[in-house]
Amino acid sequence: MASRAISDLHPQLQPLAEIFLRRCRDQGLDPLLTCTWRSAAEQDALYQQGRSKPGAIVTQARAGQSAHNAMLYGSPAARAFDVVPLVAGKPVWDAEHPHWHLMGQIGQALGLNWYGQPDAPFQEYPHFQLSQEF
Numbered sequence: 001m002a003s004r005a006i007s008d009l010h011p012q013l014q015p016l017a018e019i020f021l022r023r024c025r026d027q028g029l030d031p032l033l034t035c036t037w038r039s040a041a042e043q044d045a046l047y048q049q050g051r052s053k054p055g056a057i058v059t060q061a062r063a064g065q066s067a068h069n070a071m072l073y074g075s076p077a078a079r080a081f082d083v084v085p086l087v088a089g090k091p092v093w094d095a096e097h098p099h100w101h102l103m104g105q106i107g108q109a110l111g112l113n114w115y116g117q118p119d120a121p122f123q124e125y126p127h128f129q130l131s132q133e134f
């Protein structure tokens, strides 16, 4: 099971994630963190989905390649988190929903790279990643 703990994020990303969630709530959004850190084994299992295992392809990253797998001094230090907006308590996966755009704006205002942007390396609306300077 992948982690949803903010403490498993990179130290630079932890306060940004807290502010991000607070600003989302201030704007009437109900964000749910679905993933912070995941292990190499969990990444591998996810990579096999849609390839050697049934389901849709959900990642291009093999074990160790995802920002969610990052470690620092031997501890989880994910450089990205995934978040989905809840509406009436249910996750909204439709990327056309306006809450996605609002979340994207809030994340980008904090200097995070939002992978819902058209120029992102790949399209993954829930994915907010620490920029490379850290």
Ligand SMILES: [Zn+2]
Binding pocket: 068, 080, 081, 082, 124, 126, 127, 128
């Ligand atoms: Zn992600």
